[in-house]
Amino acid sequence: MGNFYKVSEVAKIFEVKPITVRKWCQIGNISAKKFGKSWYIYKDELAELINSSKKNNNGHTLVKKGYL
Secondary structure, three states: OOOOHHHHHHHHHHHHOOOHHHHHHHHOOEEEEEEEEEEEHHHHHHHHHOOOOOOOOOOOOOOOOOOO
């Protein structure tokens, strides 16, 4: 699955719990594919989301450098 991230990887990137990432997948906030009981998040689309994401109140990006 070289074109996908696992839920646990995305949770680490965003510093949230895996259940939060699963919820994002379910409601369509993140473009993902479900195989069986597991969600897989498209790497390219996650990168686009991060690059176009809004900055927080301090002007910093929402994701730490070096993750993508």
